Amino acid sequence: MNEPNRPLWQIILAAAVLFGFFVLLTFIRTSKTDTTPEPTPTPAESPIAEEPAHTPAPTPTESTAETTTPEEPAETTAPEENGELFSKDYIGSGYKTIYNTYLKATSNTLEYGLTANGDGYYIVNDTEDAVEILQYDRESANGSCGLYVYERCEKDAYGGWSRQEAQILNIYAYRYWEDIAVASGKTGWGDAPSREYSELTGE
Structure with a gap:
């Protein structure tokens, strides 16, 4: 007596299962979209300022000021050949x-x-x-x-x-x-x- 209603019932059940599966699939996709972290933007590279080349400070030269005290020559020099009888040291x-x-x-x-x-x-x-x-x-x-x-x-x-x-x-x-x-x-x-x-x- 219930045999004629069986195909309709099966159709409804199958439709309900498909609908539930579709809802579940949609929920899963939505969850993945919300939980996936957005990629961190790569900061733009800023140019590195080059340090100026180190220039060594000039070394001060020693003073070579002459002393006022006359220095004795190491040895006697010969008189000049221009008529002078004595050298001028x-x-x-x-x-x-x-x-x-x-x-x-x-x-x-x-x-x-x-x-x-x-x-x-x-x-x-x-x-x-x-x-x-x-x-x-x-x-x-x-x-x-x-x-x-x-x-x-x-x-x-x-x-x-x-x-x-x-x-x-x-x-x-x-x-x-x-x-x-x-x-x-x-x-x-x-x-x-x-x-x-x-x-x-x-x-």
Whole structure:
């Protein structure tokens, strides 16, 4: 008696199942859309400012200001070849001042020479039996003067001479910046000098 209604019932049930499935599918898709996080936008890259190249500070150069104290030349220089009798350095100036002050009046010659070691000297007198020479020796103890030895050297039978047998006639001091010369009166290395010489040289 219920057989004719069975197909309709089945159709309704099938329609209900399909509708429920459709609703469930729609719900699932909606849930996925809501829960999926939006992608984080990539920040725009900002240009990196380059640091300026490091420039090293210039190294200060040392001052090379000249001192006012005159420096003694290492060795005597030869007189210039332009007619000058004495070189124009401090040692040459000492020769000139000592010669003009103490020796010129009795000098019979003025010749420049060099020792075997290259040290300069002047022959201020030349006779048959001896020569008299003036030679720079060293700087004074206080550093303000040049010291010069005046010596007599006897000649041998052949006219040769050597300083090994020289006799000291005097020792002079020449103060560089005052251009003055003073005689010590010494005729030997161990002799006491004059007071003026001692005050000038500190010896």
